[in-house]
Structures are given as C-alpha cells and as structure tokens.
Amino acid sequence: MNVKTAIQKLKENGYKHTKQRERILSILAEQEQYFAAKDILKEIQADFPSVSYDTIYRNLYLMADVEILEATELDGEKHFRLGCGTHGHHHHFICTDCGKTKSIETCPMDELGEDLRGYQVENHKFEIYGKCPACS
Amino acid sequence: MNVKTAIQKLKENGYKHTKQRERILSILAEQEQYFAAKDILKEIQADFPSVSYDTIYRNLYLMADVEILEATELDGEKHFRLGCGTHGHHHHFICTDCGKTKSIETCPMDELGEDLRGYQVENHKFEIYGKCPACS
DNA sequence: TTTTAAATAATAATGATTACGATTTACACA
DNA sequence: TGTGTAAATCGTAATCATTATTATTTAAAA
Structure with a gap:
C-alpha cells in the first residue's frame, strides 16, 4: 500500500487528512519493515518537533483498525507496518x-x-x- | 513436566531448592496455561507475603533458560508455563x-x-x- | 556448626504506553 | 472566502510492566 491509497482510506472512514498523519505514513512507506512507536516519533520530530506519543499511538492504532497498517508485538513492544494490500492473508x-x-x-x-x-x-x-x- | 522433575532439573544445573521456587512451580503446575508474572505474584503472596517481583522474574527467566518453562508474549506481557516435556518441539x-x-x-x-x-x-x-x- | 556464594526482600528506577485538559486545525457549509 | 464545530494535536502527567540496586537472609557444602 502507498501513502496516497492510505490517505484515501482514511477519508473513506471519515478521518481527516493531517500533515502529521501523512508524515507518519511516509515514514512507514520507506521500508518493508515493522516500526516501533519510538522509531516513528524520532523521525517525525525532524519535521514536527512538537508531536507527542499521544499522536503517534492514536494514529497507529487508528490506522491498524481500518486495516491500513498491520501490527505485531516484537520484543515486548508494539510494532506497525504498512499493510501489504496487494495480496490477502499472509x-x-x-x-x-x-x-x-x-x-x-x-x-x-x-x-x-x-x-x-x-x-x-x-x-x-x-x-x-x-x-x-x-x-x- | 511436574514439580519434582523441575526441581531435579534445577539441581542438575546447579541451582538451589528454595521454597519460593517450589511454590512458583506448584502454581504453574495447577493448569496447562500461560501465567503472567503478576498472576504468580498474587498467588504466591498468600504463602510468602514478602516475595517481590524481582524474585518472580528472576526465577521465571532462569527456569525458562534451563527449559523447565516455556515463554511467550501475550497482550504485551511475558507469560510462562511449565514445559510439556513429554514431547519435543510443538x-x-x-x-x-x-x-x-x-x-x-x-x-x-x-x-x-x-x-x-x-x-x-x-x-x-x-x-x-x-x-x-x-x-x- | 560454620562458611560462603546464591537467593531473596525492599525499594527505586526505567521505559513503553495511556490519559487528559487546553489548544489548534481540517473542512463542511454559509 | 470566512466561520463554526468536531476532530486532532500538544504538553504533560500518570500508569503499568519490567529491571536494577543494595542490604539481608538462606541453602547446602565442608
């Protein structure tokens, strides 16, 4: 899944397009890998120094809910990645x-x-x- | 695996037989299920009001190391259970x-x-x- | 029994996650 | 293009699991 599709999906579900959400998605789109909340916070703070964990977690869980993201637990921390989208269950x-x-x-x-x-x-x-x- | 075998295995590995360890094992032996550290702490404090989390965690990880216990992560918390012992990988x-x-x-x-x-x-x-x- | 390393207790520190009131913002609609 | 309003964010504090630290106690070998 790419950033554009993800934002589209957010809108379909009645959620707003914010620059923080777009930036979170662009970070997740960089690599096919799972990210911890703190990884995303660290990267996003270069552009938005004032984002808080609240914003990160709220959006990660929200986007996992509407199946934009996939979530898993690694080493005792929640991790998230962009959904593969192209194929189904895997x-x-x-x-x-x-x-x-x-x-x-x-x-x-x-x-x-x-x-x-x-x-x-x-x-x-x-x-x-x-x-x-x-x-x- | 039963408590006796587990204590035996502790000794084989050079660890002492303490009443706290025996009680932890007896709690784990009650059910074929995964227990969180706090579940074990709550139960053990009926007999040993002064046990601390330190003792619980130290022993759970120790016993997992010597393969008396199996460990997994459930809902963001480490959980432990007695190893099945009778059969191999599963x-x-x-x-x-x-x-x-x-x-x-x-x-x-x-x-x-x-x-x-x-x-x-x-x-x-x-x-x-x-x-x-x-x-x- | 005495000795001694191992184990435990009591408590504090850490780190991830969640909560919350105050402020700002996206965007629907005039 | 402005304006109102609910949604989203910010700043900060609280919570909860886990780990660390130091002093004290204990298992068990000699």
Whole structure:
C-alpha cells in the first residue's frame, strides 16, 4: 500500500487528512519493515518537533483498525507496518538485524485438519525470525 | 513436566531448592496455561507475603533458560508455563477465555519448502487463539 | 556448626504506553 | 472566502510492566 491509497482510506472512514498523519505514513512507506512507536516519533520530530506519543499511538492504532497498517508485538513492544494490500492473508519472515520483512504465502492454518476439532479459532500468529540474505 | 522433575532439573544445573521456587512451580503446575508474572505474584503472596517481583522474574527467566518453562508474549506481557516435556518441539492453541492451552503437533516450518531460500531462520512463533470447547 | 556464594526482600528506577485538559486545525457549509 | 464545530494535536502527567540496586537472609557444602 502507498501513502496516497492510505490517505484515501482514511477519508473513506471519515478521518481527516493531517500533515502529521501523512508524515507518519511516509515514514512507514520507506521500508518493508515493522516500526516501533519510538522509531516513528524520532523521525517525525525532524519535521514536527512538537508531536507527542499521544499522536503517534492514536494514529497507529487508528490506522491498524481500518486495516491500513498491520501490527505485531516484537520484543515486548508494539510494532506497525504498512499493510501489504496487494495480496490477502499472509505471514512474514522478519530479519532480526535490519528489520526488513518478506511475505510468506503459506499459512499453517490450512494444514491443521482435525487437530482443533471442537475448538473455535479466532486468530493466529505465525512469524519467522532470522537473518535476511543481505544480513547473513 | 511436574514439580519434582523441575526441581531435579534445577539441581542438575546447579541451582538451589528454595521454597519460593517450589511454590512458583506448584502454581504453574495447577493448569496447562500461560501465567503472567503478576498472576504468580498474587498467588504466591498468600504463602510468602514478602516475595517481590524481582524474585518472580528472576526465577521465571532462569527456569525458562534451563527449559523447565516455556515463554511467550501475550497482550504485551511475558507469560510462562511449565514445559510439556513429554514431547519435543510443538506449538499451542491458547484459549482467550480461560487461558488453557492445547498442544499442536504440526509445525508450519516443516511445510515451508523453498519460500525462504537464502534466508537464515533462527526462530519462529506459531500460536492459535480462540475458545476451547469448554468456553465456546 | 560454620562458611560462603546464591537467593531473596525492599525499594527505586526505567521505559513503553495511556490519559487528559487546553489548544489548534481540517473542512463542511454559509 | 470566512466561520463554526468536531476532530486532532500538544504538553504533560500518570500508569503499568519490567529491571536494577543494595542490604539481608538462606541453602547446602565442608
């Protein structure tokens, strides 16, 4: 997903176009990777020295709600990335050095079969961690 | 794994048998589920009013190190459970109501094939969340 | 029993996240 | 193009999980 599409999606959901939101999105668009709130704060403060964590967190969660972003928990901190958009449900390999991600198309839920008869599945998490080709 | 085996394993690794450690283990042994540090603190303080978080965390991480416990991150908090012990590598279904878990024997890494050619895999996480039969 | 390193207790510090009242801003509409 | 208003942001403080520190206590080896 790109910044323009994301802003469009914000408008569709009744949210305003602010320069802070656009800047947050442009930071997320720089790399296919998960960002922590503090990473985004640090970068955005070059342009908007007065943004607070409130603004960062409020918008990250908002954009995750309307499926502009994907969220996950890494090392005890929430991380966010632009949704891949082009394809549907998928998972990620995450490089523990540079943070870049690679989409994994196979989903383990497809193979589960009878393992969970009687269980009502609501959600799942599958992530692979390691070194990408550039870092290994 | 049971409490006796766990204490045995602590000794094998050169760690002492303390009543706090035994009590922590007995709490973890009550249910096949992941516990947060504060859950364990709350229960243990009935017997040992003076235990501090330091003791809880130090021992949980220690016991995870020697593979007595399994650890995972749920809702932004570290959680721990007794290792299943009986079988090797596996994953869990986790009930979002009662917290009980069910082991899943299939591991998605087996099916990955060529998806990660050139990537150096170090770790992975696969968890399924939902309602167990009793809660659904 | 004595000794001593390991473990615990009590408390403070840190760091991520959330909360909140005051101020500013996007934008619908005149 | 102005104006009103709800939404968004700012500045700052509070909260909560986790980690650190130092003094005291304890398990267990000799």
